[in-house]
């Protein structure tokens with residue numbers, strides 16, 4: 178593997194597809210135990226989480242449902258901080274066990290604005306599953322209940338994560354070369 182160029186920036190290999198899948202297997206194994214007989218509702222946040230959500234959900238072997246939603250827009254290499262209301266949440270959340278599925282928790286703004294909206298709908302429980310977390314970037318503290326990788330505050334690309342629309346289809350994760 179080597180350096181790739183997307184738009185005007187260079188990215189180097191950071192987390193391999195194999196390491197990602199191994200990690201997701203472990204996360205799913207824990208969830209299969211924690212949510213057995215609870216029919217959890219997974220709510221992945223588009224667009225970034227689509228690849229993680231698909232691989233995670235394939236490894237969920239208990240009874241479970243999934244409802245993708247769209248929330249925020251993210252442009253360039255910094256969090257836009259613009260959070261839009263949930264689009265496509267057509268399932269009743271009262272009494273449900275909810276697992277929010279995020280590609281990455283960066284500043285925490287997206288979730289800190291969205292979680293209260295969900296709490297308002299009185300779910301039985303509300304947990305966060307994130308493939309990646311940048312603790313150093315935290316502005317709004319969020320507790321990630323199921324975490325894949327804790328990463329430094331550097332821009333990442335691939336496996337659903339984009340840089341100005343490109344790179345989501347890369348099966349592994351790359352890091353910006355600074």
Ligand code: IMP
Nearest residue numbers: 225256282283284285286287332333338
């Ligand atoms: P937050 O609201 O700052 O936590 O940002 C969350 C969203 O920003 C994620 O769901 C991603 O879509 C996007 N994001 C944060 N960091 C990165 C990155 O390193 N690469 C690509 N997208 C990112």
Ligand code: MG
Nearest residue numbers: 223225226280
């Ligand atoms: Mg996202």
